[in-house]
Amino acid sequence: MPRHARIETKVKAATSAAYLASTGLLAVLAAVQDHARLLDPLPDSLSPFVLAIVPTLLTFAAGWKARHSPRIVSAGL
DSSP states (O other): SSOOOOOOOHHHEEEEHHHHHHHHHHHHHHHHHHHOGGGSSSSTTTTHHTTTTHHHHHHHHHHSSOOOOOOOOTOOO
């Protein structure tokens, strides 16, 4: 077993999907909302990307911590 485990593709895909979905949703909410106190210090164009980092990190941590499916390796292949 390798000392440093590689990040599986499913974890990278889930992380990317969560980031893109969160960014899109937060961009829509920021456009509709007249005033957001949390977003005041940030430029309007940057705030959706900064806020999307939180669910992205949570998704990555959950995917990393999740038990991975065992791999069945056939000796004949």
